[in-house]
Every structure is written in C-alpha cells, then in structure tokens.
Amino acid sequence: MQYARSSRVSKKWLAIGIGIAALVVTLGVFFGTRSLIPVNGDSPVLLPPENIFIKASHSMAKGYEYISQASGAVKGMRATGAGGAHIDPKYIFNVGSLQSFHIINEDYETHSKHNFNIDEFNVHTKDLGYFETQTIAFLADKKGTYEYYCTIHPEMRGIVEVL
Numbered sequence: 546m547q548y549a550r551s552s553r554v555s556k557k558w559l560a561i562g563i564g565i566a567a568l569v570v571t572l573g574v575f576f577g578t579r580s581l582i583p584v585n586g587d588s589p590v591l592l593p594p595e596n597i598f599i600k601a602s603h604s605m606a607k608g609y610e611y612i613s614q615a616s617g618a619v620k621g622m623r624a625t626g627a628g629g630a631h632i633d634p635k636y637i638f639n640v641g642s643l644q645s646f647h648i649i650n651e652d653y654e655t656h657s658k659h660n661f662n663i664d665e666f667n668v669h670t671k672d673l674g675y676f677e678t679q680t681i682a683f684l685a686d687k688k689g690t691y692e693y694y695c696t697i698h699p700e701m702r703g704i705v706e707v708l
C-alpha cells in the first residue's frame with residue numbers, strides 16, 4: 546500500500562518533469578531558430594554567423610566615429626582606419642555570408658546616442674544610449690558597395706563591400 550502510493554506520486558512528478566523539459570526544449574528551438582533569421586529575410590539561415598564588433602565613439606581629435614573591435618584577421622572581412630585621419634572601418638564580405646553586427650555605444654566623451662544602418666540590408670538599430678548594445682544579423686546576399694551610417698552624426702559612415 547505504502548509502496549503503491551509513492552510510486553503513483555513519483556510518476557506524477559516524472560510527468561511534470563517531462564512536461565517542463567519538453568517546454569524548455571521547445572522554447573530553446575523557437576528562440577534559437579528565431580535568432581538565426583536575418584533582418585533582410587524571413588526564414589532561418591543555417592550558417593555560422595561572422596561576428597563583427599563595432600563601437601560608436603567620440604574623440605577630440607577625430608570627432609564621432611565607428612571603431613572596429615576586431616583584433617587580428619577575421620575571415621571575409623577587412624577593417625581599415627586605425628590611427629591618423631578619420632576613416633571609419635571598411636568591411637569586406639563574401640556574398641552569401643551571414644553577418645552578425647554587434648553595435649555598442651561607448652561614447653564616454655559626449656554620451657550622445659548613436660545608431661547603425663545599412664539600408665540595402667534592412668539593418669537599422671534603435672538609438673543606442675551610452676553603453677547600450679544591439680546585435681543585428683543580416684545576409685550579405687547581393688554583391689555591391691553599400692554605405693553604413695549613423696542618422697544622428699552624418700560624419701559617421703563607412704563602406705560595406707560584398708564580393
């Protein structure tokens with residue numbers, strides 16, 4: 546009698562446990578897949594994204610600018626513009642690649658808001674406040690030369706080239 550009762554109780558908990566596990570897996574698949582949908586498409590892309598880190602900043606010498614946070618060589622991408630005159634980094638990607646841009650506002654000098662846009666790939670961040678960050682994935686699905694820019698600071702702009 547005692548045994549049968551505890552067995553029923555443990556079966557009930559087992560069922561609840563399986564239910565919770567199934568929910569967790571379902572949510573994980575849902576959000577995992579969702580995050581792979583680029584902003585210029587409506588179906589998931591099963592490619593490993595190339596991660597590009599860009600900070601929006603300001604310096605007395607160069608004014609407002611985007612600074613690439615890539616250290617060393619990143620496949621399919623080249624950033625120029627370190628030191629000297631104000632040149633925002635230029636990015637070169639292979640056509641068909643999935644790009645994940647991570648934008649962070651690190652404008653500690655003016656605390657201005659910044660955003661990041663590439664019209665042709667439907668890339669538009671919100672206006673990011675100081676130390677806010679946003680990640681946007683897009684598919685570099687057409688060859689050409691495109692401009693990225695900040696709507697708040699016209700001098701913040703550079704080139705994305707898809708080869």
Ligand SMILES: [Cu+2]
Nearest residue numbers: 659695697698
């Ligand atoms: Cu800006």
